[in-house]
Amino acid sequence: MLLEGGSGNWHWSFSGRTVWFHSEAGDCWWKMPRDFKPEKTHTDLFRVATYTLLSPWVKGILDDWEPTRPHGRFPGLSFSGGIDSTACYVLMPKETVLVHHRRSFKSLLKHDGADRLFKHIRRNDGRLVHSIPSNHERIRTHWDKPNGFSTDLAAAVHLILLADYFDLKGIALGMPIDNTYLWHGYRKRDFGETGWWKKWAPLLSSIGLDLILPIAGVSEATAVHIVQESGLGGVVSSCLRAKHPGCGRCWKCFHKNGMLGHPYDINANEIQTFLNQRPVRTSTHALWWVNEQNHWDQVPDLEYLKDVDFSWWTKHYARSFELLPEWIRQGIQESIEGYTEPIQDDSAFHTWNLFPDAP
Ligand SMILES: [Zn+2]
Known part of the structure; x- marks a missing residue:
C-alpha cells in the first residue's frame, strides 16, 4: 500500500509498473515507465492526485495533512497533442518534460493526431513525449457522468504521480484566455481572483509543483497562430x-x-x-x-x-504574466510578446460580455 485515506475509503497500491487507485468508484490504474519506483514517490503526490480525482464527490481528502514535498528541478507539460498544449510546447523551455495521458479504453483513433505530432517532435526536435496509459477517466461514471476528467487538474494527474520520477517543480496546462479571463468564453472576469485559481495554484505549490498556465493571456486563435508560426x-x-x-x-x-x-x-x-x-x-x-x-x-x-x-482576440493580456511562476516567466513572456501585441487599456476586452442576458 502506498497511501490510504483517513477513513480507509480510498487507497493506492502497485504491482510491477502499474499504479492502482482504489475507491468507491472502483479501481483504476496507470501504466508507468519501466523504471518508475512507486515507493520512492512522496505521499503528498498520491494525496493531491486523490483530490484531483475524487474531490467533487468525496470530502475531507486533504484534512489533517501537512504538505512536505520540496520543489524539484524541471517544468512538466500536460501534453494532449491538441492545439492549446502544442502552443505551450512551443512557448516553454527546452528542458520541459512532456507527458501525455493516453486514454486506455475505446477510440484508438483519438490518439492518431497526437501520435503523429509526437513522432514529428521526436524526429525533428529530438524530444521524447512520455505517454502514460490510464483508465482514470472512468471514475466519473460512478456518479453517472460521462467518461472524462473528474476535475481540470485530473487532466494532469499523471504528472502529479510522476513528479518525483521526473523531478518536477511545476506543471503546465494549455488553458487559453477562453477558459481563464473569460467566464464561459463570453464574459470578462479577473481570473486571479477566481475560486479555481485560488484553490489549485496554492495547493499545487504546497507540494512543490507550481501551476503554469503559459497561454492564460492569449486566445485559442493565438494558440493556433503560435503553432502555425512554429512550423507545426x-x-x-x-x-x-x-x-x-x-x-x-x-x-x-x-x-x-x-x-x-x-x-x-x-x-x-x-x-x-x-x-x-x-x-x-x-x-x-x-x-x-x-x-x-x-x-x-x-x-x-x-x-x-x-x-x-x-x-x-489576437493580442495578449499582459496581466496574465503575473500568474506565471517567477522562475519560468521571462522566456514565456518574451515569446508571447514576440507573437502578439498587448491588449490596450481602452480595449473592448476589459468590459467584454457578449451575452449580457445569459445567466
Ligand atoms: Zn473533426
Missing part, C-alpha cells in the same frame, strides 16, 4: 473523430482546424447545433471566426455583433 501547423490537429486533417464536420474542425486551412462543412450537424446555441458554444472564438469568415448569415439573430471590436 501542418502536423497538429484538434479533431478527435478522424485522421489528419480531421473530419471537417465537428466543432473543433470548425473553430480550430478551420484556422489551419483545413476544410469544414458549415452545414454539418454538430457545427449547426453549436452555432445555434445561445450563448454560442465557445462564444468569443466562434464569433470571431464567424466574423473572420463572414458566416454571419449562419447566425442572423447575432448579426448586430458584427460591429463589436474583436481585434483584441
Whole structure:
C-alpha cells in the first residue's frame, strides 16, 4: 500500500509498473515507465492526485495533512497533442518534460493526431513525449457522468504521480484566455481572483509543483497562430473523430482546424447545433471566426455583433504574466510578446460580455 485515506475509503497500491487507485468508484490504474519506483514517490503526490480525482464527490481528502514535498528541478507539460498544449510546447523551455495521458479504453483513433505530432517532435526536435496509459477517466461514471476528467487538474494527474520520477517543480496546462479571463468564453472576469485559481495554484505549490498556465493571456486563435508560426501547423490537429486533417464536420474542425486551412462543412450537424446555441458554444472564438469568415448569415439573430471590436482576440493580456511562476516567466513572456501585441487599456476586452442576458 502506498497511501490510504483517513477513513480507509480510498487507497493506492502497485504491482510491477502499474499504479492502482482504489475507491468507491472502483479501481483504476496507470501504466508507468519501466523504471518508475512507486515507493520512492512522496505521499503528498498520491494525496493531491486523490483530490484531483475524487474531490467533487468525496470530502475531507486533504484534512489533517501537512504538505512536505520540496520543489524539484524541471517544468512538466500536460501534453494532449491538441492545439492549446502544442502552443505551450512551443512557448516553454527546452528542458520541459512532456507527458501525455493516453486514454486506455475505446477510440484508438483519438490518439492518431497526437501520435503523429509526437513522432514529428521526436524526429525533428529530438524530444521524447512520455505517454502514460490510464483508465482514470472512468471514475466519473460512478456518479453517472460521462467518461472524462473528474476535475481540470485530473487532466494532469499523471504528472502529479510522476513528479518525483521526473523531478518536477511545476506543471503546465494549455488553458487559453477562453477558459481563464473569460467566464464561459463570453464574459470578462479577473481570473486571479477566481475560486479555481485560488484553490489549485496554492495547493499545487504546497507540494512543490507550481501551476503554469503559459497561454492564460492569449486566445485559442493565438494558440493556433503560435503553432502555425512554429512550423507545426501542418502536423497538429484538434479533431478527435478522424485522421489528419480531421473530419471537417465537428466543432473543433470548425473553430480550430478551420484556422489551419483545413476544410469544414458549415452545414454539418454538430457545427449547426453549436452555432445555434445561445450563448454560442465557445462564444468569443466562434464569433470571431464567424466574423473572420463572414458566416454571419449562419447566425442572423447575432448579426448586430458584427460591429463589436474583436481585434483584441489576437493580442495578449499582459496581466496574465503575473500568474506565471517567477522562475519560468521571462522566456514565456518574451515569446508571447514576440507573437502578439498587448491588449490596450481602452480595449473592448476589459468590459467584454457578449451575452449580457445569459445567466
Ligand atoms: Zn473533426
